[in-house]
Amino acid sequence: MTANRRYHAPVWDEPLIMEMSAPGRRGFVPPAPIEAMPPEHLPATVLRDELPELPEVCEPDVLRHYLRLSQETMGMIGVSLFGTCTMKYNPRVNERLGALADLAEVHPHQDDSQVQGLLEIVHRTDLALRALSGMDRFVFQAGGGAGAAFTHVAVARAYFEARGELGRRTEIITTQQAHPCNPATAAAAGFTVVTLPIEEDGYPSVEALRAAVSERTACLMVNNPDDMGIYNPHIKEWVDIVHEAGGLCFYDHANFNGVMTRLKARELGFDACMFMLHKTFGVPKGGGGPAVGAYGCTEELARFLPGPLVEASEDGYVRRENPEGVGRVREFLGNAQQVVKAYSWLLAMGADGLREAADISVLANAYMQHRILQIPGVSIAIPQMTMHRMEMTRFSLAEYTEETGITVAQVQNRMADYGVDAMWLSHEPWFVPEPFTPEAGETSSLEDIDHWIDVLERVLEEGRRDPETVRTAPHRQVVAAIDGARLDDPDFWATTYRAYRRKHLS
Amino acid sequence: MNHPYMPNSAPATRQAMLDAVGVGDVDELFEQIPADHLARTPVALPPAMRSEVQLDRTLRTVLARNEPAEPGRCFLGAGAWQHHVPAVCDEIAGRSEFLTSVWGTPSSDYGRNQAWFEFASQIGELVDLDFVGLPVYSWGAASGYALRMAARMTGRRRVLVPETTDPERLAVIRTLCGPSGAERSLVVDLVRAERDTGRLDLGALAQLLDTDVAAVYVENPGYLGVVETEMVRIGELAAAHGAELVVGVDPLSLGLLAAPGTYGATIVTGPTQPLGVHLHAGGGVGGFIATPDVERYAREYPTLQVSVAPTRTEGERAFGMTLFGQSSYGSREEGNDWTGNSVYLWTVVNAVYLALLGPAGIAELGHTIAGNAAYAARRLGEIDGVSVRWGGFFKEFVVDLTATGRTVAQVNAALRDRGIVGGKDLSTDFPWLGQSALLCVTEVHDADDVALLVDALKEALA
Numbered sequence: 001m002t003a004n005r006r007y008h009a010p011v012w013d014e015p016l017i018m019e020m021s022a023p024g025r026r027g028f029v030p031p032a033p034i035e036a037m038p039p040e041h042l043p044a045t046v047l048r049d050e051l052p053e054l055p056e057v058c059e060p061d062v063l064r065h066y067l068r069l070s071q072e073t074m075g076m077i078g079v080s081l082f083g084t085c086t087m088k089y090n091p092r093v094n095e096r097l098g099a100l101a102d103l104a105e106v107h108p109h110q111d112d113s114q115v116q117g118l119l120e121i122v123h124r125t126d127l128a129l130r131a132l133s134g135m136d137r138f139v140f141q142a143g144g145g146a147g148a149a150f151t152h153v154a155v156a157r158a159y160f161e162a163r164g165e166l167g168r169r170t171e172i173i174t175t176q177q178a179h180p181c182n183p184a185t186a187a188a189a190g191f192t193v194v195t196l197p198i199e200e201d202g203y204p205s206v207e208a209l210r211a212a213v214s215e216r217t218a219c220l221m222v223n224n225p226d227d228m229g230i231y232n233p234h235i236k237e238w239v240d241i242v243h244e245a246g247g248l249c250f251y252d253h254a255n256f257n258g259v260m261t262r263l264k265a266r267e268l269g270f271d272a273c274m275f276m277l278h279k280t281f282g283v284p285k286g287g288g289g290p291a292v293g294a295y296g297c298t299e300e301l302a303r304f305l306p307g308p309l310v311e312a313s314e315d316g317y318v319r320r321e322n323p324e325g326v327g328r329v330r331e332f333l334g335n336a337q338q339v340v341k342a343y344s345w346l347l348a349m350g351a352d353g354l355r356e357a358a359d360i361s362v363l364a365n366a367y368m369q370h371r372i373l374q375i376p377g378v379s380i381a382i383p384q385m386t387m388h389r390m391e392m393t394r395f396s397l398a399e400y401t402e403e404t405g406i407t408v409a410q411v412q413n414r415m416a417d418y419g420v421d422a423m424w425l426s427h428e429p430w431f432v433p434e435p436f437t438p439e440a441g442e443t444s445s446l447e448d449i450d451h452w453i454d455v456l457e458r459v460l461e462e463g464r465r466d467p468e469t470v471r472t473a474p475h476r477q478v479v480a481a482i483d484g485a486r487l488d489d490p491d492f493w494a495t496t497y498r499a500y501r502r503k504h505l506s
Numbered sequence: 507m508n509h510p511y512m513p514n515s516a517p518a519t520r521q522a523m524l525d526a527v528g529v530g531d532v533d534e535l536f537e538q539i540p541a542d543h544l545a546r547t548p549v550a551l552p553p554a555m556r557s558e559v560q561l562d563r564t565l566r567t568v569l570a571r572n573e574p575a576e577p578g579r580c581f582l583g584a585g586a587w588q589h590h591v592p593a594v595c596d597e598i599a600g601r602s603e604f605l606t607s608v609w610g611t612p613s614s615d616y617g618r619n620q621a622w623f624e625f626a627s628q629i630g631e632l633v634d635l636d637f638v639g640l641p642v643y644s645w646g647a648a649s650g651y652a653l654r655m656a657a658r659m660t661g662r663r664r665v666l667v668p669e670t671t672d673p674e675r676l677a678v679i680r681t682l683c684g685p686s687g688a689e690r691s692l693v694v695d696l697v698r699a700e701r702d703t704g705r706l707d708l709g710a711l712a713q714l715l716d717t718d719v720a721a722v723y724v725e726n727p728g729y730l731g732v733v734e735t736e737m738v739r740i741g742e743l744a745a746a747h748g749a750e751l752v753v754g755v756d757p758l759s760l761g762l763l764a765a766p767g768t769y770g771a772t773i774v775t776g777p778t779q780p781l782g783v784h785l786h787a788g789g790g791v792g793g794f795i796a797t798p799d800v801e802r803y804a805r806e807y808p809t810l811q812v813s814v815a816p817t818r819t820e821g822e823r824a825f826g827m828t829l830f831g832q833s834s835y836g837s838r839e840e841g842n843d844w845t846g847n848s849v850y851l852w853t854v855v856n857a858v859y860l861a862l863l864g865p866a867g868i869a870e871l872g873h874t875i876a877g878n879a880a881y882a883a884r885r886l887g888e889i890d891g892v893s894v895r896w897g898g899f900f901k902e903f904v905v906d907l908t909a910t911g912r913t914v915a916q917v918n919a920a921l922r923d924r925g926i927v928g929g930k931d932l933s934t935d936f937p938w939l940g941q942s943a944l945l946c947v948t949e950v951h952d953a954d955d956v957a958l959l960v961d962a963l964k965e966a967l968a
Contacts, residue, residue, distance in 0.1 A: 009614065017624045017861045027862035028592055030870050033877025034953045041880050042898055046733050048764050051865035052631040059594060062861045066598045066854070072617030076606035087608050089511050093558050095600065097565050098786075105574035107582045108788030109930055111922060117571030118787055131550045143643035146834070146846025154681055161685055184834030184844035188654075188682075190690035193839040231538035261549045262536065268543060278847065282511075286851030287607040287618050288810075289643075290789060306681070327677035331585055331644045332788025344565050350554030353509055359532045360514050366535050367523040388535045416614040424609070428838060445513035446523060472818060478616035480817040482824040490801045493813040493828040495623070496630035496638050499799050500814050 005451070007419035008476045010071040017055045017065055018497045027059040072478045075287075079448045079455075080421035081368075083392040083437030084179075084227045085145070085276055086257040086361070088444075090284040091348065094341035103340060108332040112318050118336055119317030122310045125294075125343045132354075133253075133273050134266025135296035139305050140277070140334040145254055146181035147329060148274035148293025149221065151306065152250045153189035154326040155272070155297065156219050158304040159248065162324070169218035173242070175204050177226040180427055182252060191218055198431055202230040202382035209238055217247035225255050227427060227437060228381050229365065229389030239269035248272065248301070256280050257441060258365075258391030260358040261351065265296075272297035282345030283338045290335040292342065308333065357442035361391040364440035364449060369393045371453045372438075377403060377460055381432040391441070394426065397434035406463040406470050408434040413481050414462065414473035418455040509556055575785065575927050578955035583902045583946025584729070584930035585645070585674050585777075586785050589758065590950050592862050595782035599855045612824040613817075618854065619825035622812050625857040629794050632760040632860075632868075633774045634767030636799035639809035641778050641792040641849050641856075646678025648775035648793025649723060649754055651843055653683060655773060655795075655806040656721035656750040657692050658842070665721045666714050666749075668706055669696040672729040673935045679723075692720070701938070704732035704896040704904070708739060715747045721773070725754040726766065730895075730932075730944060731902035733763060741770025757781060757794075759900045761865070762872025773797050782859030783852050792849035792856075805832060808843035871949055875901045879947040882956045886945075889964055895939065901948055905929060908940035910967050918943070920966035926959055 057065070074080075080087055097103065106115055126138040142148040153172070160166040172186035173194045183193040194212050196204035203226065220242045225231040232238070239249045251265040251273035257280055265273035277283050278291035285291075297305065306329050308319035319333070333339075349357060366388055372378055377400030380393060397408045412422050426435035440449050463470040474481060486492035494500035508516045514523065529535060555561050580588050598604065607618050626638035642648050653665045667679065684691025698710040706724060715722070722744040726734045734740070737753070744751040753771035755763075758780045766774045778792035779785075797803035813828035834841040863871065879901045887894040891910035894903055907917055918928035929943030936942070947956070 014617070014620070016620070016627070017857070018627060021864075026864045026867050027594070028864070028867045028871075030867065030874045030949050031952070033874040033881070034951075034956065035877055035881040037873055037877040037880050041876065042733055042763075043735055046735055046737075046763055048760065048762060048869075049768075051869055052628075052634075052760060052765070054628055054631055054863060054865045054868060055861055056864045056866075057861055059592075059862060062858060063594045063597065065861070066594075066621065066858050067601070069617030069621050069854075070598065070601040070603040072620070073603040073607050074610060074614040075603040075618075076608065077603055078614070080606075080608055082608045087606075090606060091511065091558075093562050095605070097562070097569065099596070099600070099784075100566070100569060101574050102566075102569040102572045103574070104784035104786055105576070105588070106572050106787040107575045107580055107588065107785050107927065108586050109582050109584055110573070110575060110927060111918070114573040114922070114927075115787065117569045120568055120571065121565075128551055143647075143849070144847035146844050147643060150844065157685055157688065161688075166685070166688060180834045180838045180841075181844055181846050183839035184841055187839035188843045190684055190688055195838075225538070233538065233540050233543075236543065259539070262539065262544055264545045264547075267546055284605045284851070285608050285847075286605060287615070287854070288609075288640075288850035289847040290792075290849045290851060291847035327681050328646070328674060329681055330678055331646050331674045331791055335789035336787035337789040340565070340569070344561060346551065347555045347564065348511070348558075348561050349509075351549045351551040353512075353554035353556075354549065354551070356509065356515055357512060360512055360520070362535045363520065363523050363527070363532050364514060366527045366529070370527050387538050390536075390538065413611060413613065416611060421608060422611045422614060428836060442512045442514065446519050447513075474611075474613050477611075477613040479613050479822050479824050480819040482612040482826045483816045483818060484612075484826045487813055487815055487826055487828045488831065490799075490804065492815075493804070495626050495799075495811045495813050495828060496636055497623075497627035498630050499636040500627075502636070504814065 009478045011478055012068040012072060014065060014068045016497065017057060020057050020061060020065065021055040023056060025056040025058045027057055027062045074421050078419045078421040079452050081423060081438040081440050081444060081452050083424040083439035085254040085279045086439060086441045087279055087285060088282060088441040090282055091345060094344045097344060098337040098341055103337055116316050119310050121340050121343045122333060123312055123317055125339050128346050129275060129294055129296055133296050134264035135273060136299040137302040138294050138296040140292050140294050140339045141306050141330050142293035142295055143330050143335060144289055144291040145274060145276045145293045146185060148295040149181045150185040151295045151329045152272055153185050153191065154329060155301055155304045156248050157189055158326050159301060160218060168216060171216045172219045172221060173212050173217060174221045176429060176431065178221060178223055179252060179254060182221040186221065202228060202385045203232040206234050206237055209241055213241055213245045215245060217242060217245050219248045219250055221250045221252060223252040223255055225258065225390040228394035229392045230382060230385060231390060236268055258358055258362045261355040262358060271301055277338055277342035281342035283341045290338055292335050292338045360442040361440065365389060365391050365393060368438060368440060368449055368453065375457050375460060392437055392439035394432065394435055394437050396432040400460060401434045404463045404467055406467055408436050410470055410473060411459055414459045414470045415455050417474045417476040420452055420455050507556060509554060577950040578952065579925055580927040581929050581945045581959065582927050584944050585672050586788055586791060587780050587946055588785060588950055589780050589948050591782050591784055594862060595855050595858050598858050604851060604854050612826045616824060619812050621854040621857050623825045625853045628857060628860040629796055632757050633796045634765035635774060635796040637804050638794065638796040639807045639811040641794045641853055642809060643848060644678065644791045645775060645777040645793040646675040648795050650679040650682030651808050652752045652773045652775050652795055653692060653721050653723060654843055656752060658806050659802060660720045660748060662718050662720035664693045664695060664719045665723060666695050666697050666719055667723045668699060668728060670699045670728050670730050704730050705734055708736060712743055715743055717747055719747055719749040721750040721752045723752045727756060727759060727900040730904050731899035732896050733898050733900060737769040759872060761868030762876055778852055778856050781856040783855055792852050804829060806842055808845055810845060874949045878951055879903060882947040885956055885960050895942060902944055902946045904939060904942050905945050906940060906942045912967060914941050914943045917966050921962055924962040926962050
């Protein structure tokens with residue numbers, strides 16, 4: 001079996017860059033000033049007395065230090081089947097395009113006439129996402145999916161304020177399975193959050209929604225399918241119920257991968273939706289950004305969008321403010337280079353490629369589920385829902401943990417010893433014990449999928465035969481498992497070297 | 507044809523999976539979706555462009571329609587600044603390991619977490635504060651979050667912000683604070699700037715300050731470039747009313763200018779783009795938050811942050827998330843504001859940048875930038891009808907063209923024709939400045955660049 005393939009993470013025992021410091025070294029020499037700053041230019045009182053204690057390191061050593069740290073990072077060099085929002089291959093041609101001076105050296109305040117290429121791509125990406133969703137307008141300002149959820153609650157505030165209803169539209173309804181950013185952004189925007197629990201079928205019932213909806217309802221914020229690969233078949237009825245009460249419906253399309261080209265948010269009745277251009281549309285995760293939460297909505301809501309809006313006009317592409325809009329959710333057009341990469345990915349995929357990708361990601365998940373459920377000790381969440389899951393499946397190691405005492409986090413750590421990137425467990429709250437949620441997407445090969453499952457199987461066997469090895473894993477990683485017991489202890493935590501020296505080294 | 511991104515689109519592989527699952531047609535796997543949910547119309551997109559040759563050419567052709575800001579020929583700042591990006595920064599930014607890291611564990615994505623810690627450590631040194639979170643989307647977001655932290659800490663709902671704050675950033679802050687009049691919003695009151703110095707008007711500040719003020723926000727240098735000279739006094743005024751002093755700083759100024767931790771700032775924010783990140787048409791921005799390392803502040807962070815911690819192996823260390831439970835990942839709507847993907851790839855690059863500079867590099871860089879900016883301002887001020895509004899700036903300064911009888915828009919159009927990107931037009935946002943532009947001069951500009959600007963401006967005004 002492929003789990004026999006040898007692997008060991010690079011270990012460098014790389015010191016902190018601060019620990020590499022030697023007086024008098026430096027890795028960068030600025031040019032001398034054209035003219036020295038005149039002494040009267042700034043009063044002495046505003047100047048710095050002591051130099052900051054940055055490390056003193058020469059250029060080759062800085063380079064090698066961060067190269068070694070990169071080697072001590074697995075990323076998607078390993079086999080990564082991380083569920084929710086679909087990690088996938090990031091075409092390197094797009095990275096090269098993003099680094100071109102034609103894009104990297106564009107200033108956001110340059111005149112429209114000097115950024116026609118960028119504005120054209122932004123506009124074309126808007127049109128492509130309209131085609132995929134049926135929405136009337138997209139903006140790319142939000143710096144991630146959570147930013148797009150925040151865009152939605154900001155737009156909703158403006159919408160209800162314009163209708164004179166903001167005072168009484170105080171509640172946002174979401175589900176236990178919605179990503180945490182939905183309730184969190186709603187609360188930050190001043191709404192009260194109503195969270196519907198999961199029921200027998202894997203989603204809240206229509207009755208539960210009916211009971212929650214009232215004249216206080218501002219919005220429904222949901223994903224579908226959810227992070228268990230379960231699709232709520234009553235979603236059109238849900239949308240109707242919320243609309244009848246005067247609320248808005250926001251579709252968190254983080255789990256778009258399995259339904260690309262099959263579903264259109266607008267046709268289902270939604271007023272707004274969000275796509276993640278990072279991940280779903282081939283843009284790198286980057287360890288957590290820079291990202292783009294593309295937010296799309298109906299014409300009715302478009303007047304509340306943050307500006308600037310990009311439009312095609314007779315004089316070329318232009319940015320224009322949106323007078324009734326919410327201003328800004330982030331500066332400028334957003335992570336413009338990531339929009340360009342997503343556009344390139346969309347061109348490369350085309351309508352046929354998107355359909356094929358959705359097919360393959362759902363097929364790959366069905367294959368994984370089929371194999372994983374043959375492993376003793378693994379069960380599926382919501383087993384009574386017997387239909388095929390979408391592009392991911394939520395599993396549980398509850399039986400296995402009961403049998404061996406080994407937790408899913410320990411299994412995750414041991415799998416890393418075989419070159420497998422940490423699998424996704426579950427967002428809060430965990431409503432199945434010891435959860436895990438792999439997702440293959442369309443870019444993981446069958447061989448990688450088999451390797452992943454072989455590793456899981458082998459690790460679970462190991463746990464029965466030699467539990468200590470799994471419990472104390474990892475053993476072939478950069479470092480051993482973290483002891484996080486005191487991470488929330490103020491006498492212990494140290495987010496900077498200054499704090500580390502004071503609390504741990506003195 | 508097999509798509510180059512999709513290994514399992516090869517017919518034999520696909521068939522092997524279908525056989526294993528036991529379905530004849532992939533459509534059977536979509537059984538959960540009711541028929542009347544399926545798209546009624548096909549997706550109107552062109553077919554796949556499978557060849558990278560064609561794709562690369564197509565994108566390059568469109569992007570070539572941009573006229574990027576050539577180093578030395580661009581005098582725009584105002585929220586995004588063209589500094590030199592060392593080649594080592596680009597090399598590290600392109601590393602596939604950092605580029606594709608997902609979430610990982612402290613053991614398997616150890617290197618990334620260490621780089622994050624090194625970022626926070628170096629920011630801590632620059633601002634002279636001990637607790638630093640991982641960055642957020644932008645400086646505007648960082649400042650908005652910081653003001654909301656102050657509101658939670660003090661239980662107050664009013665914040666004071668300079669009227670000279672960048673309108674782009676202020677719009678972000680306002681959106682985060684909430685619409686005026688809404689019950690749970692923060693009230694944003696603007697503090698006047700002195701017309702003759704560009705600095706915050708302390709009299710106006712004192713009048714607005716009261717025991718309902720959660721925070722006084724000051725940027726230093728301010729958006730219009732001027733360095734504040736009374737920061738200690740401003741901090742005392744804020745403290746006397748029980749308000750937090752939130753200070754926004756350009757981290758690149760901190761080799762030259764005093765660290766905000768030394769003059770009473772209790773929460774510090776700033777942009778990360780100047781630290782080794784290209785402009786990317788605004789896609790290079792990010793924002794940091796730093797505070798004293800005390801619980802009162804630490805427990806209000808909405809961000810993720812990494813801390814040193816031991817491992818199972820004696821003497822070994824790792825970097826894990828501290829105070830994760832108070833984030834929205836940990837506590838959903840009960841958490842502090844909200845977090846998500848941010849700009850963490852740039853965070854690694856920022857760490858590289860500061861490590862390259864070191865203490866001497868950042869100090870010298872500060873002097874070079876301030877010296878170049880002062881030089882450019884002096885030369886521009888020698889042109890008839892052109893005046894520099896205020897001295898005492900770092901890298902940005904206000905050039906007043908009112909007396910020339912031309913608008914900034916006219917002048918900038920003329921500069922564009924000469925291959926120069928002029929300053930940010932302030933005439934709409936700050937009518938009291940007349941026809942003024944905000945110019946930015948940094949280490950990328952040399953004497954020839956300034957001469958070119960001066961000559962072009964003279965021609966434009968002739």
